[in-house]
Amino acid sequence: MSFVPLLTADQFSSVDQSTLTQGVDAYGQVLNTWAAIGNSPGLLATYLPFLRQLNGPGALEERVKELVAVRVAVLNHCRYTTSHRYTSALAKGVGPDDLTAIAKGELERFTERERLALQLAEEMTISLPMVPVGRGTTGVSASVRDDVQRVFDAAQRVELVMCISIWNALSRFHRVMALDLDMPAPPALVEDQL
Numbered sequence: 064m065s066f067v068p069l070l071t072a073d074q075f076s077s078v079d080q081s082t083l084t085q086g087v088d089a090y091g092q093v094l095n096t097w098a099a100i101g102n103s104p105g106l107l108a109t110y111l112p113f114l115r116q117l118n119g120p121g122a123l124e125e126r127v128k129e130l131v132a133v134r135v136a137v138l139n140h141c142r143y144t145t146s147h148r149y150t151s152a153l154a155k156g157v158g159p160d161d162l163t164a165i166a167k168g169e170l171e172r173f174t175e176r177e178r179l180a181l182q183l184a185e186e187m188t189i190s191l192p193m194v195p196v197g198r199g200t201t202g203v204s205a206s207v208r209d210d211v212q213r214v215f216d217a218a219q220r221v222e223l224v225m226c227i228s229i230w231n232a233l234s235r236f237h238r239v240m241a242l243d244l245d246m247p248a249p250p251a252l253v254e255d256q257l
Contacts, residue, residue, distance in 0.1 A: 069098035076104030122218035
């Protein structure tokens with residue numbers, strides 16, 4: 064059962080209605096995450112455009128964004144986020160074998176750029192919360208940070224770190240909210256990692 068009431072379209076604040084309409088036009092329904100967010104008037108109107116900007120075309124290739132989003136969702140053991148990110152990645156051309164490999168942490172099949180992005184995602188998701196500032200200012204290993212800096216330009220690094228950060232936040236939000244799936248469940252090989 065959801066942690067908050069899930070609003071129907073007519074229950075959203077007038078400030079969120081335009082954004083909600085755009086979202087429903089794109090997805091054909093009010094997604095459960097939006098229905099939860101709608102409890103805080105005005106938040107959806109900020110959230111959805113930001114997420115579209117971050118996940119859409121930019122300095123960082125969309126494939127990398129999709130790969131790290133799936134990895135973060137799986138590492139946070141969030142079924143709802145994983146179902147959304149898996150569906151999105153498939154729609155953007157990422158193959159099911161790649162997505163299963165990401166879920167299992169089998170990163171050797173990916174390019175150097177993809178592996179580095181996935182390693183950064185893993186360190187930001189698992190290691191960073193456990194590393195006090197006294198042991199490491201950034202919370203990630205110097206080797207991964209240096210390699211990411213070598214391979215990605217500044218704009219790409221900003222988008223990569225923001226993408227990893229937002230999916231950490233959202234997978235934790237989705238998990239605590241206990242949202243039912245509104246997209247297809249991930250396949251069993253991916254679900255087994257959750």
